Amino acid sequence: MAFLALNLLDSGVQLSMLCAVIGLIFAFVLIAIVARSPAGNERMRQISGAVQEGAKAYLNRQVVTISVIAVIIFILLFIFKDPPTAIGFVVGAFCSLSAGFIGMRIAVIANVRTTQAATSSSTRALRIAFNGGAVTGLLVVGLALLSVSIFYTAANKMVGHDMAIRSLVGLALGASLISVFARLGGGIYTKAADVGADLVGKIEQGFEEDDPRNPATIADNVGDNVGDCAGMAADVFETYAVSLIGAILVGALTLVGNSAAIIYPFVLGGISVLGAICGVLFVNVANGKPAAVLMGGVLTSAIISAILFWPATHYLFPTGLTIGGATRTPTQLYFASLIGLVMTAVVVAITNYYTSMRYAPVQKIARASETGHATNIIAGLAVGQHATALPVGFIGIAILLSFHFAGLYGIAIAVMSMLSMAGIIISLDSFGPITDNAGGIAVMSNLPKEVRAVTDQLDAVGNTMKAVTKGYAIASAGLAALVLFGSYVEELKAHVTRNGEPFVFQFSLTEPKVIIGLFLGGLLPFIFTAFSMDAVGKAAGAVVREVRRQLKAKPGILTGQDIPEYGTCVDIVTKAALREMIVPALLPLVFVVAVAIIKPLGPVVLGGLLVGTIVTGLFVAIAMTSGGGAWDNAKKFIEEGNLGGKGSFAHAASVTGDTVGDPYKDTAGPAINPMIKVVNIVAILIIPIFF
C-alpha cells in the first residue's frame, strides 16, 4: 500500500513535469516564430539595443545587491534551520531571478519586432506582442512547476518525505523574498523614470510621450522592461510556486499520509499548461477586436482546464477524500477546483469594468478632470476604493464555498486552480509593456504616425490587461496567504509543547493579543506602500532635476541639434532604485522577526499579524492597482479626443492623475502581493527557532 502510494506520488509528479516540458518546448517554438520575424531598420535596432543594454545592466546590478542579502539569509537558514531549507531558499531565489531575466529578454526581442509588424498589420503586431508575452508565461509557469517538482522529488529521495515538505518552505521564501525585491526595485525604476520623464517632458516642455529630445526617455523604456516585464515575471513565478507549495503543505499537514492530496496540485498545474497552449493557439488563429481575441484566449484556456480537471480528479480520488472524519466526494473536490477558474473570470471581469475606458468609473474620472487636478485625484482615489468591494465580496464567497467542499484543503485547491491560469494570464500582462515599448521605438525612430496609432491602440488594451492581471494576482495572493496562515497554525500545533505536552494556541478575536496582531499586521501594507511611494517620489525628483539640468546646459536639445545624455538618467535611476528598494523590502522580514522575539508579543500576536496583513493588504493593493489603471485610462480617454482632448485643461489634470497612479499601480500596489506571502512564509519558518 505504501509502495503503491509512493508510486502514485511519483507518477503524478512526473506527469506534471511532462506537461511543464511540453510547455517549455512550445515556448521555444514561439521564440523561434517571434525571432524569425523582421527586426526593423538599423535605427530601430539601435534604440532597442540601447534599451536592452540599460535593462541588462540594471538587472545585473540588482542581482548583485540582492545576492548579498540572499547569502546572509542562506547562512542564517543554514545555521538556525537546516541545510535542506537553506538549499530550497537558494533554488527559489535563483529561479525567481531567472524568471525576471527571461521576462526581460523575451520582451526586448519582441518589442522591436512588434514595431516592425505594426508598419504592415495591426493583427500581426498583436500576435507578435502576444506571442512574446506567451513565451514569458509558459517559461515562467514551466520553470515554477519544474523547480518545485524536481526539488521535491530530489529532497524526497535524499532527506525523506517530511523534511522534503518542510524544505519546500525554504524554496517559497527564496521565491517570495526575491520577488519583493524585483517588484520594488523594478517598480521604483520604471515609475521614477516614467514620472520624472512626464513631469518635465510632458508638463513643463509639452513633449509627446517617448520624444527623443527627452533625456529620460531611454530610462523610461528601460523601466518598462525591468519593472513590468522582469518584476512581473519574478512576481508571478513566486505566486505560482508559493501557491503550489501552500497546497502541498496543507495536503501534507492536514491529510497526513494521503499521497493523492499532495500530487493533486501538481496535476492541476500540469493540466493547465495544456490549457494555456490551447489559449495561445486560439489567439494566433482568431480575428477580431484585440480585447475580444485576448479574452477568447483566456476562455479557451479555462474551458480546456475545466474539462481535463474532471477525469484527473476522479482518477486521483476514486473514492473521494476523508477530511476531518468526513468523506468528500470526487465531485466536491472537482467543484473546489472549478471555483479557482470561476474566480479568475470574475476578477478579470470586475477589474475590466473599473479600469477600461468603456465603462462609467474611468469616464467619471475623466469628467472630474474638467474641474481640475484636485477633483481628478479625488475621483480616482474614490474609484480605487470602490473597486475593492466586488473582488473582496467574491473572495468571501470563494472561501465559503471551497471550505464547504473540502475544508482548508478546498481553499488550497481553489487557489492552485486559480493560479493554474497563470500561463495565459501572464501572456496578457506581458503584452502591455511590449506594445508600450514598441510604440516608444516607433516614435524614437521617426516612423510614420500610423505605426504609433497601431501600437497606441494595442497599448490601451494592454493597460487594461495589466490592471486585470494585477487584480488576478492580488486576489490569488490573498487566498494563497490564507492557506499559508492555515499552515502556520498547523505548524504551531505540530511543534510547540508546554510542559512536555502539545500545546494548541487559540486565535480568538476576544484575545487582546490577536487584536494587537491584527493592528500590527494591518499596519504593514500601509507603511510598506508609504515607503515605496516615497522611494518613487525621491528617485523621480532626481530625474526631474537631471532633465532640467540637461535642457538648461544644452538648449540645442530642444531644437534637436544636441543629443541628450540618455546614459546619465539611466544611471541615476539605476542607483536610486537599488538604494531605495532595500528598506521597504526588508521591512516585512524585520517586522515578523521582531514580533516573534519581543517578549510580551509572540506566536498569538504573530498569528493576528499574518491575518491583519492579508486583510488590509488586499484592500490597499486592489485600491492602488485598480485606481492607478483607471487614472491611466481616463487620460487615454481624453487623449482620444473626448472632453477637449489633448492640450485641454482636463487633459493636464488627467496627466496629474496618471502620474499619481503610476507608483500606485506599478510599484506599491503590486509589491504588496509578494510581501503578504513573505510575511506568512517567514512566520512558518521561524516557528521552531523562536517558539
Next chain:
Amino acid sequence: MAFLALNLLDSGVQLSMLCAVIGLIFAFVLIAIVARSPAGNERMRQISGAVQEGAKAYLNRQVVTISVIAVIIFILLFIFKDPPTAIGFVVGAFCSLSAGFIGMRIAVIANVRTTQAATSSSTRALRIAFNGGAVTGLLVVGLALLSVSIFYTAANKMVGHDMAIRSLVGLALGASLISVFARLGGGIYTKAADVGADLVGKIEQGFEEDDPRNPATIADNVGDNVGDCAGMAADVFETYAVSLIGAILVGALTLVGNSAAIIYPFVLGGISVLGAICGVLFVNVANGKPAAVLMGGVLTSAIISAILFWPATHYLFPTGLTIGGATRTPTQLYFASLIGLVMTAVVVAITNYYTSMRYAPVQKIARASETGHATNIIAGLAVGQHATALPVGFIGIAILLSFHFAGLYGIAIAVMSMLSMAGIIISLDSFGPITDNAGGIAVMSNLPKEVRAVTDQLDAVGNTMKAVTKGYAIASAGLAALVLFGSYVEELKAHVTRNGEPFVFQFSLTEPKVIIGLFLGGLLPFIFTAFSMDAVGKAAGAVVREVRRQLKAKPGILTGQDIPEYGTCVDIVTKAALREMIVPALLPLVFVVAVAIIKPLGPVVLGGLLVGTIVTGLFVAIAMTSGGGAWDNAKKFIEEGNLGGKGSFAHAASVTGDTVGDPYKDTAGPAINPMIKVVNIVAILIIPIFF
C-alpha cells in the same frame, strides 16, 4: 449590602451630575464674557449675520431630513426591541442634534468678536476664540454626562437595573447614528463649498481666500460652522456618550452586581470637568506663543485629572476589584485610568509632528510641490500612511497594558479617561473654525491686512489643533469600539441558546467565517469613504458650475461693480449635502443588518465584521485626517514665503494637495469615527432580534 450598593451607585452618579452642572455654569459665565466683548462694525455684523442665517437654515433642514429616518428607527426599535431602548434612542438622537446646534451657535457669536479683538491684540483674539471653543467643549461634555446619568437614573427607577443598562445601548445608537449624519452632512457641505470656491476662485481666477467677489464665499464660511463646529460637536458628544456607555456596559456585563464598577466611569467623567475648567482658566491667564499656551491648557487639565483620579479610585475600590477570579488593586485600576491620559498626550504629540509645518513631514510635502501637482499628491498620500504607524503602535501598547491591569474593564476605563479630556480638547478643535471664520469676516469687511495676519497666524495653529483632535477622536473611537465588540461577545453569551443550552460562539481566526467577516468589515471604511468623497466631488462640481455661470453672466462681479448671488451657492450646497449624505450614512446600518439576516453568514461573520471595521477604519481614518492636515499646512508653509511663496508653481501644486486633503480630513476621515461605533452598537442591539 444591596441597599448600600445602590446608595453608592446613586451618590456616585449624583457626584458626576454635580460636576456636569458646575461645568455648565462655568460655560454660561464664559458665554457672558465672550458676548460682552464688542461685535465690530455694521458690515462685520451683517456678514456674520448672513453666515449665521445660512448655517441655521442648513441645520434646520438637516434636522428635518434626519428626523424622518430617526422616526422610522424609533418605530422599528419600539416594535422589535422594547420601549425603553426606543426612548433611549430618541434621547441620544436629540442630545446629539442639540450638541450640533450649540457648537454652531457659539461659533457664530465668537467669530465676529474674534475679528474685532484681532484689530487690537493677538492675545485677546486668541482668548475670545478659545473661550468660544471652551463653551462648546464644556456644554457638550456636560450634556453628555447629564443625559446619560439622568436617563440611567430614571430608567433604573422605572424599569429596573438590567433593563436600564440595556436601554443605554439605544441612547448610544441615537447619538452615533445622528453623529454619522451630522459629520457627513456637515462635512459634505463644508468641503463642497470650500473645494468649489477654491477651484474656480483661487485656481481659475486668482482670488484670495474669502474674496467677496467669489459667489461661493458665504457658503464656504457657512460650511465651517455646519461642518467643523456643528458636525464636530455632535461627533464628540457621541464619542463621549458612547465611551461612557461602553464602560458601563462592560462593568455591568462582566462584573455583575458590582456597583462601584458601574459608577467609576461616571466619576472619572465628572472629575475631568473640573480638570477642563482649570485648563480653560490657564489659557485665560497665560502668555506666550498660541500653540504653547493651548498645550499648557491641555497639560493643566490632564494633571488635575490625574491627581483627582487617585483618591476617587481608592474611595470607590478600597479593597480593589475582583475580575475573573483575580483581585486587581486600586493602584492597578488607577494605572488603567492614567493610560487614557497618557494616550491623549501621545496621540496629540504624534499628530502634531505629522501635521505641524515645523516638522519634516509637512516640509517634505512642500518640497515635493516644487516638482508638480502629482509629486505633491504622492508625498501627501505617503505622509498620511506613515502617520498611522506610531498611533497604532501606541494603541497596541495601551491595549496590552490596560488589559494587563484590569482585563476588558481596564480597556474601558482607559477609554473613558481618554475621553474625559474631551472638554479641553474640543476647546482646541472649535478654536480652528472660529479663527477661520474670523479671518473670512476680516477680508469680506475690508479690514486692514494686519487683522487678517493675526487671524491667519491663529488659523495655522487651529489647523494643527484640528488635526490633533481628530487623531485623538479616532484613537479613542478605535478603543471604544473594541470595548463595544467585547460587549457584543458578552451579549451573545447571555442571549443565545442552542437546544435550550447557553451557547458560546468562538471567534477564531482559523474559522473561515471570521475571516470573511474581517474582509467584509474591512471593506466598510473603504467604500464608506469612497461614497463620501464622491459626494463631495459631485457637490463641489455643482458649485464650480454655478460660480462659473455667475462670473460669465455678470462680468461686473470681477471688477466689484456687481454683487454675486451668494444665496444660490448656499442653496445648491445645502441641497447637495442633504441628498448626498443619505447613502453613506445608511450604509453601515444596512451592512450589519444584511450580514445578520443572510443565512450562511450570521453572528460569527458579524463578529469578524466588527473587528475588521475597527482595524481598517483606524488606518483609513488616521491616514486621511493626518494626510489632509499635512497637505493644508504644506500650503500654508509655502504661503509664508518658503519655496517661492504665493503665486509660485509650488504654490499651485500645494493648493491641489490642500483641495484633495479637504474631503480627506473634514468629510470622509472624521466620519469613520462615529461609523465604526454605529456598526458595533447596531450589532449589539440586533442580537436578541436575529440570533
